[in-house]
Amino acid sequence: MDISDILSIQLYSLRGLGPLERQLDAAEAAGFRLVETIGSHLADPKMLKAQLDRRGLTAPSGHIGIGDLRSDLPRIIEAAKEAGIRQLYMPAYPEAERGKTSESWAKAGAELGAIAETLKAQSIGLGYHNHHWELEVLDDGRTALESFFLGAAGSPLTWQADIAWLARGGVDPVAWLGRYSSILTSAHVKDQAPAGVTADDGWTDVGAGILDWPLLWKVARDNGAGIMTVEHDNPSDPAGFAARSHAYLVQMTA
Numbered sequence: 001m002d003i004s005d006i007l008s009i010q011l012y013s014l015r016g017l018g019p020l021e022r023q024l025d026a027a028e029a030a031g032f033r034l035v036e037t038i039g040s041h042l043a044d045p046k047m048l049k050a051q052l053d054r055r056g057l058t059a060p061s062g063h064i065g066i067g068d069l070r071s072d073l074p075r076i077i078e079a080a081k082e083a084g085i086r087q088l089y090m091p092a093y094p095e096a097e098r099g100k101t102s103e104s105w106a107k108a109g110a111e112l113g114a115i116a117e118t119l120k121a122q123s124i125g126l127g128y129h130n131h132h133w134e135l136e137v138l139d140d141g142r143t144a145l146e147s148f149f150l151g152a153a154g155s156p157l158t159w160q161a162d163i164a165w166l167a168r169g170g171v172d173p174v175a176w177l178g179r180y181s182s183i184l185t186s187a188h189v190k191d192q193a194p195a196g197v198t199a200d201d202g203w204t205d206v207g208a209g210i211l212d213w214p215l216l217w218k219v220a221r222d223n224g225a226g227i228m229t230v231e232h233d234n235p236s237d238p239a240g241f242a243a244r245s246h247a248y249l250v251q252m253t254a
Contacts, residue, residue: 003253007246008034008061010188010231011041014238021051028055030242031250036229037062037085042075045082052084061087061160061186061227063129066094069115077122087125087185087227089160098133102140102147109151116157127158127185135169143171149180159183161225163216164190164203174219181223188231189213189249201234205241207248214252 009032014023020041027035037059041048052059062085068076069090080088090112099105109128116126134145142150149159159180165188166173177184191209193202207213220228230249235241 042079045079105147106151109148113152113155132169162188187220206245
């Protein structure tokens, strides 16, 4: 398989460049053919689709906030279809909603699982994207993420594994990718800077950090990750990050 068919970039990484057009220009110039949108991009899906088409890009997936999923689902469904997005991921609960008990996280999983059922009927997938706070061990000895997935069990909810956040959360990404392979559909490809490096919030270009991306790439792919999405939460050089990370991954997978 051509890496261009599975390698995407989360446009949140390029927000520092300004308008969507400049973000898409940078993604195209770096060599990407796929992008992952954020919720605000669905405000004008016709414009989004036109801008993607102009550059020969597609957006197979997008992030969407829990607020929009709760209050504006019909619009989200139509906008995603118009933009060509067939897989959505909810990236994070607001801090005030990050419960401190396993029961609260199980309820959150059940809620998102029910929304996933509604979206499935419209031929749109829904998944959850982790950070590190879901790795906190709660009152029953489970992590929040374990309780969340238990709450969603039986639903079509899937998982987009942010591998670097797993590592930063203190768990073994390889073990978790294998454990939840039945629901894994995507992975965020992000790298963690060496200890003591605080620039760019401790993240760095893919391939320039401490994570073993040749291994992690293979494990993610072998366990079901279809789209591999490059991300950096706060790059000081967004366009350079995109270009360098793309070049590294193309060389790595050659």
